[in-house]
Amino acid sequence: MEVNDWPIHEIAALAGVTSRTLRHYDSVGLLAPSRTAANGYRHYDRAALVRLQRILLLRELGLGLPAIAAILDHQESAAAALATHVSWLRAEQARLAGQIASVEKTIAALNEGGAIMAETMFDGFDHTHYKDEVEQRWGKDAYARSDSWWRGLDAAGQAAWKGRVAALNRDWIAAFDSGAPADSAAAQELARRHVEWLRAVPGTPASEPGADVRGYVAGLGEMYVDDPRFGANNGGAAGAAFVRDALALYAEHHL
Amino acid sequence: MEVNDWPIHEIAALAGVTSRTLRHYDSVGLLAPSRTAANGYRHYDRAALVRLQRILLLRELGLGLPAIAAILDHQESAAAALATHVSWLRAEQARLAGQIASVEKTIAALNEGGAIMAETMFDGFDHTHYKDEVEQRWGKDAYARSDSWWRGLDAAGQAAWKGRVAALNRDWIAAFDSGAPADSAAAQELARRHVEWLRAVPGTPASEPGADVRGYVAGLGEMYVDDPRFGANNGGAAGAAFVRDALALYAEHHL
DNA sequence: CCTTGACCTTGACGTTGCGTCAACCTTTAG
């Protein structure tokens, strides 16, 4: 007889696996020890080593243990099994490729969305620029009054106002970019500031006692989303939707 | 209030998931129902629906539930998380590509190995062609005797012999191609026939009483593997190894 | 003889995201 009877740790080392793996293969009936000593210790011979190496080869190719067992126990042709397997691998790879494309598109949309928001949100927030929509939704009167209020401010007053809008704008962008949900505390605090800001403009329903403030705020949110200046057809849509959702939730709970 | 309070099956339908999924998200703390009725029934509002849809969007991108929770609960930036994720996806894709290449190489080797075996195994099995090796391992005498035996056969005798070799050859190829292991009953039966065939050649140790038949058969197997005519450097190597292993196992148990 | 340490055994939980029973309430329509 040759040296042909190794204890579990030795074939494990020979094959580069752990003894746990061998016990597992034994328990699932994939590879039984060639002999079990009186004390219960497992021992393996050369035939077992050959089988083990075949198992590992197939495992590296990505086959599952049942599939490997089917091949080694001759319940299935190796070539056929591998052909089936390779088509499965291809499908997986295609799925991953699709996911990668989606994720990158999302990342690009997030970045671009941020950029677009940075460029346009100032205009977007300054609803006094939505002459037509404002007149259509809340009447000529509303627009005229907020417009005359704006014109009545001096240069410093207008600058201060724009600064306030810009700050609000920056904070919205940061919140959106951080991935915070619309119902997060941060977003709701921004919504509160946004409404506070709206109330400061005379002539808008937000500053009129008894007006439908809730409907006004919600409608404004929708307007942001619908407006192309928010980049409704690209990544910016997500940013506008974020603002709208935050405003809607705030209106629902606090107005 | 609007229609803003759906039972579990309804938001499930709205979002295209099962109620089980929603219960799961609740249990792992990813999405809690907005309200739990006195009877324990879960109810969800629009904010929950928004959050759910965000969850599903990220899920489709392949993120795990903990990662999604981290993003939505603002513990991590969406952009950063997605960037990390995409690199992970790429790594996976590369791994799959490698596996596909390996599997295809294996399939090709199996096929080509079969072809190579079909072309060369005849020569390989006909050990009388291994003049030098045979003389070196078992002496000039052995080779000379088997050679003279071969030359002494008439045309019909040689044809019959070649047919027998070819049949054995075909069966080996079929067995190998079927993926049967070297210790399978089929392979062992072939090994028996192979040895029987060897014994029929006068002058070889297999046909000499008292010779080391076991060592002879094992050595022959190694010779098959080492010989380039078996395509030792390509897919044929697997076929030769199969034959060698089967012979070695047979010799060990029956000779 | 006893201890220590190395090596072995079985048993069982954890991982990922739910699908799939199982056993048991509630509410509503007939």
Place this chain on the structure above:
DNA sequence: CTAAAGGTTGACGCAACGTCAAGGTCAAGG
């Protein structure tokens, strides 16, 4: 009053082991 719907909380199953945990075996050393 009952059956049909729909809800709830467990708990197992899947893939392939990693990772303790508790305990038996065996050879070497004090």
